[in-house]
Amino acid sequence: MNAFILSIQEIIDNLKVNSETVDMQVIEKIADEIIARKRVFVYGAGRSGLVAKAFAQRLMHIGIESYVIGETINPSVKPGNIVLLVSGSGETTSTVAIGDKAKKVGALVISVTTRPDSSLARLSDIVLQVSGKTKLMEKKSYAPFTSLFDTACLAILDSIAALIMEKLGIDESVIAERHANVE
Amino acid sequence: MNAFILSIQEIIDNLKVNSETVDMQVIEKIADEIIARKRVFVYGAGRSGLVAKAFAQRLMHIGIESYVIGETINPSVKPGNIVLLVSGSGETTSTVAIGDKAKKVGALVISVTTRPDSSLARLSDIVLQVSGKTKLMEKKSYAPFTSLFDTACLAILDSIAALIMEKLGIDESVIAERHANVE
Amino acid sequence: MNAFILSIQEIIDNLKVNSETVDMQVIEKIADEIIARKRVFVYGAGRSGLVAKAFAQRLMHIGIESYVIGETINPSVKPGNIVLLVSGSGETTSTVAIGDKAKKVGALVISVTTRPDSSLARLSDIVLQVSGKTKLMEKKSYAPFTSLFDTACLAILDSIAALIMEKLGIDESVIAERHANVE
Amino acid sequence: MNAFILSIQEIIDNLKVNSETVDMQVIEKIADEIIARKRVFVYGAGRSGLVAKAFAQRLMHIGIESYVIGETINPSVKPGNIVLLVSGSGETTSTVAIGDKAKKVGALVISVTTRPDSSLARLSDIVLQVSGKTKLMEKKSYAPFTSLFDTACLAILDSIAALIMEKLGIDESVIAERHANVE
Numbered sequence: 001m002n003a004f005i006l007s008i009q010e011i012i013d014n015l016k017v018n019s020e021t022v023d024m025q026v027i028e029k030i031a032d033e034i035i036a037r038k039r040v041f042v043y044g045a046g047r048s049g050l051v052a053k054a055f056a057q058r059l060m061h062i063g064i065e066s067y068v069i070g071e072t073i074n075p076s077v078k079p080g081n082i083v084l085l086v087s088g089s090g091e092t093t094s095t096v097a098i099g100d101k102a103k104k105v106g107a108l109v110i111s112v113t114t115r116p117d118s119s120l121a122r123l124s125d126i127v128l129q130v131s132g133k134t135k136l137m138e139k140k141s142y143a144p145f146t147s148l149f150d151t152a153c154l155a156i157l158d159s160i161a162a163l164i165m166e167k168l169g170i171d172e173s174v175i176a177e178r179h180a181n182v183e
Numbered sequence: 184m185n186a187f188i189l190s191i192q193e194i195i196d197n198l199k200v201n202s203e204t205v206d207m208q209v210i211e212k213i214a215d216e217i218i219a220r221k222r223v224f225v226y227g228a229g230r231s232g233l234v235a236k237a238f239a240q241r242l243m244h245i246g247i248e249s250y251v252i253g254e255t256i257n258p259s260v261k262p263g264n265i266v267l268l269v270s271g272s273g274e275t276t277s278t279v280a281i282g283d284k285a286k287k288v289g290a291l292v293i294s295v296t297t298r299p300d301s302s303l304a305r306l307s308d309i310v311l312q313v314s315g316k317t318k319l320m321e322k323k324s325y326a327p328f329t330s331l332f333d334t335a336c337l338a339i340l341d342s343i344a345a346l347i348m349e350k351l352g353i354d355e356s357v358i359a360e361r362h363a364n365v366e
Numbered sequence: 367m368n369a370f371i372l373s374i375q376e377i378i379d380n381l382k383v384n385s386e387t388v389d390m391q392v393i394e395k396i397a398d399e400i401i402a403r404k405r406v407f408v409y410g411a412g413r414s415g416l417v418a419k420a421f422a423q424r425l426m427h428i429g430i431e432s433y434v435i436g437e438t439i440n441p442s443v444k445p446g447n448i449v450l451l452v453s454g455s456g457e458t459t460s461t462v463a464i465g466d467k468a469k470k471v472g473a474l475v476i477s478v479t480t481r482p483d484s485s486l487a488r489l490s491d492i493v494l495q496v497s498g499k500t501k502l503m504e505k506k507s508y509a510p511f512t513s514l515f516d517t518a519c520l521a522i523l524d525s526i527a528a529l530i531m532e533k534l535g536i537d538e539s540v541i542a543e544r545h546a547n548v549e
Numbered sequence: 550m551n552a553f554i555l556s557i558q559e560i561i562d563n564l565k566v567n568s569e570t571v572d573m574q575v576i577e578k579i580a581d582e583i584i585a586r587k588r589v590f591v592y593g594a595g596r597s598g599l600v601a602k603a604f605a606q607r608l609m610h611i612g613i614e615s616y617v618i619g620e621t622i623n624p625s626v627k628p629g630n631i632v633l634l635v636s637g638s639g640e641t642t643s644t645v646a647i648g649d650k651a652k653k654v655g656a657l658v659i660s661v662t663t664r665p666d667s668s669l670a671r672l673s674d675i676v677l678q679v680s681g682k683t684k685l686m687e688k689k690s691y692a693p694f695t696s697l698f699d700t701a702c703l704a705i706l707d708s709i710a711a712l713i714m715e716k717l718g719i720d721e722s723v724i725a726e727r728h729a730n731v732e
Binding site: 419426441546548 | 602606609615616619621624654656728731
């Protein structure tokens, strides 16, 4: 088998591991806090940032006010708003700096990381641990650097969005209405 | 004098020309439409896109709902919303395609361009002509390619924001309240 | 079972379907063309754009010159360069417009889409069909709108990167060397 | 006179002040370092980031390898590379954090700010002081918040690009060759 097949199989296996080991109480808590607080800012550097943006866009689609820290339309964070940060290592410079600042303005900080003992996790109010290979880990793998973490995060965050939709009693017609039509 | 001094002088001179020749009726009309319609989408490619984003961010600061087409948090354009497009040449592929699509969904299309006879200008409801050198022009200049257009656009759009603030009776304390505090 | 579990299971199932049905000749062809042509531009709108960016960043990590159309550092496309476009529906306005323009300048256009009969696929030199739910499909699903397509694309494109790494005989130490260290 | 005219006049006046007071030795030094070191990373938050991106794009146009920290194609900073940071106040969280990290990896840090006594300026190797109103200043002005700083920075950085072009003996035909043709 070539590296393509081995890589995609490893991504699937890692998703299965995550679906069995992810802390469902944390998943429920994140969904409930997003529904209750209604206003979510996300940030991540590099590919973690792309995953964070995909989640922010989905939240917008289902009617949750969401923003990407660092993009153009990024208003002030108010006390009680959610700041959700994605970093595999939990040590990314800008992500940790933003987490610190978010705590100071009174936000609820949620982090998505492989390392519950990282700087980012320690400053967070809620930590969602995702299994995957990160920059600081050495595990031999056919999926390139951080791919396991990134795909697992995307699948988990999208599935949190599905849970929020279920809790709010909305379906995809809501998304179709809000989805960008000029792009 | 070196090229730095010549370039900055040329930028200043071009700003002066624009401040004297820009169509004040169009400026007033754009400010009034933004205040009346309340929801503005912007787009531009390359440096024109950066100028468009700077305007969108300022609009957000002063309380106008604004979005950047192509960024993460970009909902659907509704009939009557404003789509403001920046293109020096008025012929940029994606900008013209987005203008066409915006017309189809019933948006009011405002274009900012040097060329009132361009494809973009022809499809627009309101055309703001800005003087400057563009990709399609040959004028000898010390300011690099498109710099005259970009700086004039930024100054003019920021000054439209100042006019909107005056019309709404708001001052900079509103901006300070809305300006990103976690970035 | 709640919507979270159902959604993540559906994402895994869709990945399995893709791993079994994806056209391996197309996968090999894309890897070979990227290695041969060395310079790749990517584009997609919305979440498809985020997936395209994740691939471009991975290509940069493994030493392939890559660019994102619409980002700041985006030089001119030369004849023979690759333009890789992601669109579930294959009908996104800006993506089709960019595909048309890319053909005109002599690029090799690769599209990643669910619909081999779409406008985008028809103008492309190579079409990679990915299974998933798209904006234009009606299939009942627990994973939100386009999530199946997006996660499958991310996994498939990352696995193409793994295949390129195998073909080039490089490992993750190359990525560690190139990965952003100031972010 | 309405706020539009007053604002654009104030922007022009501020540009004149800057053209007369900017430290030409610092301007020359920045141009020379960029030519010598050949590889430049830029960053700024909010509108300062847009100005930084405009400069990075112009550098790419004139053949200098440039990157935007936070965008997709952002490789590792090597010792001796330039990291150029824009922040009016010089106290923006992420900008200062990135400046600190850049120093640690051995980059030459250039900051563009109104405040030579700021945290950002103090950690920088070269400080370019630009006059304008910033978030931390109280000066009464008709141009909205930070507009004076942003427009002056754009004009000054574009004029540094003009100086680099003069020093390298290249003209706009180089830009036309490199400017994005698919966008």
